[in-house]
Amino acid sequence: MRLDLFLKLARIVKRRTQAKEMCDEGVVKVNGKKAKAAKEISENDVIEIDTISKYIKFKVVKVPSTKNVSKKESKELIEILEEKRKDLKNIIDLL
Template sequence: MRLDKFLKVSRIIKRRTVAKEIADKGRITINGKLAKSSSDVAIGDVLVIAFGNKTLTVKVQALVETTKKELANDMYTVESETYKENY
C-alpha cells in the first residue's frame, strides 16, 4: 500500500493530499530510510513522521483498503511520541 494512502486510511493524517505533501518534503522515514508518498508500506514497518513540533513513531500492524473510524487505530501501534521544547 502507498504511504500516503496508509496515512489517510489509518487516520494518522486526515487528508491524503496533506500526507503526500509531508512525505514529499522529506519529513517521513520508513525503517530509517527517507520515504516518498508513493513508497510502499508493509506490515512490520516502522514509520517516523515529523510534524511541526512533534515526532511520531508508529509500527504498521495491518493494511486494509478502507476502515471504520473506530478500527483505524488497529492498523498501527504508537511506539513513541516526542515534542520539541520551544524556548
Template sequence: MRLDKYLKVTRLIKRRTVSNEACSAGRVLVNGNIGKPSLTVKEGDIIEIQFGTRTTKVEVINIQDTSKKDEAKELYKIL
C-alpha cells in the first residue's frame, strides 16, 4: 500500500492530500529514510512523522485498504 494512503487509512493524518504534502515536504521518515508518497509500506516498517515540534513514531502491524475508526488503531503500534 502507498505511504500516503496508509497514513490516511490509519488516521495518523486526516486527509490523503495532507499526508501526500507531508511526505513530499520530507516530514515523514520510513526506516530512517525520507518517505515519498508512492513508497510501498510493509508490515514491520517504522514510520516517523514530524508535526512541528512533535514527532510520532509508529510500527506498521497490519495493512488494510479500509478501516473503521475503532479498527484504525490496531493497524500500528506507537513506539
C-alpha cells in the first residue's frame, strides 16, 4: 500500500493530498530515510513525521487490504513509539 494512502487510512492526516505534500516537503521518513508518497509500506516499517508543530514516530502493525477502514480499525494499524508537540512560542521567537 502506498505511504500517502496508509497515512490517510490510519488517520494520521485527513487527506491523501496532504500526506503527499508532506512527503514532497521531506517531513516524512520511513525506516530513517525520506520517503515519497508512492513508497510501498509493509508491516514493521517505522514511520516518522516531523512537522513544525508536532513529531510522531510509529510502527506499522497491520497494512489494510481495502481502501476503506473504520475508525476503530484505524487505531489497530499503528503502534505509536514517540509523540511530541512542539512549543510554537519558541519557534515564533526564533523568527
